[in-house]
Structure formats: C-alpha cells, structure tokens
Amino acid sequence: MKIDVQALSARVHRTPLLTDVSLHIESGELFGLVGPNGSGKSTLMRCLAGLRRPILGRVIADDTDLGQMPARLRACRIAFVEQQADTTDRLTVREAVELGRTPYLSPLRRWGADDQAAVENALSSVEMDAFADRLWHTLSGGERQRVHIARALAQAPDLLLLDEPTNHLDIRHQLSLMALVRDLPLTRVIALHDLNQAMTCDRVGVLHKGRLIAAGPPANVLHEDLLARVFGVAAKSATAPDGAPRLHFSHAL
Numbered sequence: 001m002k003i004d005v006q007a008l009s010a011r012v013h014r015t016p017l018l019t020d021v022s023l024h025i026e027s028g029e030l031f032g033l034v035g036p037n038g039s040g041k042s043t044l045m046r047c048l049a050g051l052r053r054p055i056l057g058r059v060i061a062d063d064t065d066l067g068q069m070p071a072r073l074r075a076c077r078i079a080f081v082e083q084q085a086d087t088t089d090r091l092t093v094r095e096a097v098e099l100g101r102t103p104y105l106s107p108l109r110r111w112g113a114d115d116q117a118a119v120e121n122a123l124s125s126v127e128m129d130a131f132a133d134r135l136w137h138t139l140s141g142g143e144r145q146r147v148h149i150a151r152a153l154a155q156a157p158d159l160l161l162l163d164e165p166t167n168h169l170d171i172r173h174q175l176s177l178m179a180l181v182r183d184l185p186l187t188r189v190i191a192l193h194d195l196n197q198a199m200t201c202d203r204v205g206v207l208h209k210g211r212l213i214a215a216g217p218p219a220n221v222l223h224e225d226l227l228a229r230v231f232g233v234a235a236k237s238a239t240a241p242d243g244a245p246r247l248h249f250s251h252a253l
C-alpha cells in the first residue's frame with residue numbers, strides 16, 4: 001500500500017498537534033518516524049490508521065482517501081500497534097491474536113483453516129507460541145507487546161503501523177523484532193526513539209513541534225547538526241564493522 005499524506009494538520013481545541021505535514025511512502029517501504037517527546041509521532045500514526053480525523057489535509061491510501069474508506073476494509077488493510085495498547089478483557093494469548101482475524105469474519109465467512117494458520121504463524125513469528133494458552137493479564141510488558149504485534153501480523157495487513165514497538169522489549173527481542181519487521185513484504189511505518197534502529201529503515205522522517213522537518217535516507221537525514229538542533233544531543237556518525245552507519249551519542253547539549 002502506498003501512502004500520500006497531503007498537507008495534514010491536526011489540532012486539539014486550539015493547540016496544533018500537526019501542521020502542514022506532507023509525505024509520500026512507497027509501497028513496501030520501511031519508513032521510520034522519529035522526533036523528540038511530544039513532537040507528534042503518535043498523532044501522525046493515528047491519522048495514518050484512520051483513527052484521528054485531520055482538521056486540514058488528508059491521507060490517501062493507494063488511491064482512496066482514508067476518510068472515505070469503509071471501516072471494515074480499513075481494518076483488513078491497516079494494522080496498528082499503539083504505544084500503550086491494553087485490554088481489560090479476560091483473554092488468553094491465542095484469543096488476543098485471533099482478534100486480528102475479526103475483520104475477515106462474517107456470517108458468510110466463518111473461522112477457517114486460513115485464519116488458524118494466520119494466528120499460529122503470527123504467534124511463532126514473535127516467539128509467543130509457548131504462551132498461547134496463558135491469560136493476557138499474567139504476561140510481562142514485553143510479552144504483551146509481542147502479542148500485540150502478533151495480533152497485527154495475524155491481520156495480514158497491507159500497511160503495518162508500529163508506535164514505538166521496541167518499548168518494554170529486552171535487547172534480544174528488540175533486535176529480533178526489528179529483523180522481523182525489516183523482512184515483512186508490506187508497507188511499514190514505525191515510530192522509534194532509538195535512532196540507531198531508525199538508521200536501519202529505508203527512509204526516516206523527522207517530526208519537530210508537529211512539523212515534518214526532514215525526510216530521506218537515514219544517513220542523510222540524521223546528521224550531527226540535525227541531532228543537535230532537534231534532539232539537543234551531541235552525536236557523531238560512524239561506520240560499524242559490518243559497514244552499517246551508526247550514531248554515537250556523547251551528551252545532552
């Protein structure tokens with residue numbers, strides 16, 4: 001799914017949250033969204049998910065205005081893992097992941113082998129198969145996060161939106177999640193605080209005070225001047241032994 005964000009502005013009461021954001025994301029791209037706390041990342045993600053209506057501008061998903069897309073179609077095509085998603089329902093892990101298949105079900109299309117396979121594959125992608133029968137509320141924060149991601153994968157979307165998905169994850173699961181997301185054959189937008197994880201995206205966009213101030217290949221965008229100006233940190237770019245660009249942070253400015 002390709003995404004065209006056209007002159008998008010969002011506001012709460014009189015407070016602007018996003019101002020005149022325009023952005024094109026290619027089909028199949030891994031796009032990283034970065035910016036300091038409160039810069040508007042989650043707000044933009046919610047607009048991309050169709051959960052927040054912009055006050056101005058629009059989001060075009062393939063050739064359809066997201067505001068006009070029927071909710072069920074949107075639920076089949078777009079999966080969103082929010083930052084602090086939670087549930088109070090008494091669910092097992094498997095039942096939570098099965099929710100990802102809900103948009104596909106109807107009286108004419110009941111639960112079938114495809115749905116079961118999608119759930120099992122999703123559980124195993126995030127290494128949660130052994131937890132399938134555990135109750136949701138007994139899981140740790142990182143385990144819950146992995147189940148949310150499994151639910152989104154079970155949805156088999158064309159666009160996957162992940163808002164800071166590596167929060168709560170230990171370093172091994174951070175790296176395996178990023179590797180999993182990198183290899184998925186679909187459009188992915190991922191809000192990240194770890195700028196070295198952002199360096200592994202195809203392109204990044206930088207939000208600052210609700211405006212998109214830069215977008216492009218990570219090594220071009222996340223340079224020392226921008227990191228000082230936007231994030232308020234002293235950083236140096238370097239090359240890791242495997243040839244990948246790395247950022248080294250020394251202190252807050």
Ligand SMILES: Nc1ncnc2c1ncn2[C@@H]1O[C@H](COP(=O)(O)OP(=O)(O)OP(=O)(O)O)[C@@H](O)[C@H]1O
Binds near residue numbers: 037042044
């Ligand atoms: N309902 C609301 N009412 C008032 N202000 C809001 C509301 N929702 C968001 N904001 C403000 O809008 C700004 C952008 O919030 P948003 O959650 O999009 O930022 P973010 O970049 O995701 O931040 P973080 O990195 O801290 O998660 C913040 O200053 C936030 O306090």
